[in-house]
Amino acid sequence: MIPKRIVIFTGGRLGTWALDFLTPDDMLIGADAGALFLVEHGLKPHIALGDFDSVTPAQLEYIRETSGETHDYDPIDKDYTDTELAWRLALSKKPQQIVMLGALGTRFDHSLANVHLLRMAQQQGIAASIVDEHNCIQLTADQTKLYNSSYTYVSLLPLSERVTGITLTGFQYPLHEASLEIGQSLGISNKLLLEEGQIAIKQGMLLVIQSRD
Structure with missing residues (x-):
């Protein structure tokens, strides 16, 4: 089974x-x-x-x-x-x-x-x-939904050299068709504003890290 x-x-x-x-x-x-x-x-x-x-x-x-x-x-x-x-x-x-x-x-x-x-x-x-x-770590290459929970922060870090077409909905700091390159900290410490948030990307692999202190 x-x-x-x-x-x-x-x-x-x-x-x-x-x-x-x-x-x-x-x-x-x-x-x-x-x-x-x-x-x-x-x-x-x-x-x-x-x-x-x-x-x-x-x-x-x-x-x-x-x-x-x-x-x-x-x-x-x-x-x-x-x-x-x-x-x-x-x-x-x-x-x-x-x-x-x-x-x-x-x-x-x-x-x-x-x-x-x-x-x-x-x-x-x-x-x-x-x-x-303190952490929940996932990886997405297309889209994923997150739900408001006990985690305070949501951080995004590229696992591939470059991630393009990043669009965030339901977040304190929204993004539309943005790009991240490995080595950048732009995606650190975002927050969900709604009960549900969505992360969508067009190309690359993006680590999605929910965390709390």
């Missing part, structure tokens, strides 16, 4: 706030320490995977006993991070949506690489987001 939504827990910043994003029908994938977080909070990952270099042997045994499946990878002989392995596995199942939690943390290289993973989902037409306690 094709899952409607897959939620990936990986090894960055996690807390009990992450549990609030779950619904009973979610398929859960735990990557390395993300799998440990799930089992320690009484949840059973459908799949746990990784090289498990962030957990102790006893913790790994607990993960194996609790998870539906466990996929082990050699820490040296692998091409992808544990997070990307989980992401590729989720994409292969063709869900309608993927949410990744724990993808942001103290390692900026890992955080940035994880944000770049959104491109693969966008190319396959799968709605995807990276969420932590």
Whole structure:
């Protein structure tokens, strides 16, 4: 059966706030320490995977006993991070949506690489987001709707070299057929004025980041 939504827990910043994003029908994938977080909070990952270099042997045994499946990878002989392995596995199942939690943390290289993973989902037409306690990050290449929520700000950053034809409706600072180039901060800290806002672009890839302090 094709899952409607897959939620990936990986090894960055996690807390009990992450549990609030779950619904009973979610398929859960735990990557390395993300799998440990799930089992320690009484949840059973459908799949746990990784090289498990962030957990102790006893913790790994607990993960194996609790998870539906466990996929082990050699820490040296692998091409992808544990997070990307989980992401590729989720994409292969063709869900309608993927949410990744724990993808942001103290390692900026890992955080940035994880944000770049959104491109693969966008190319396959799968709605995807990276969420932590303060941010929700999405990627659009055409149009997306946002709804007024607990996030204070909406920032737009190009993931491609140039994004053209940017039109914003329902925002404090509207745009019409605007362009952004990578390296510009023009799109930082906008706000929704209405209950619903729309972002449309004509060419490029645009990161849409909802955030709060």
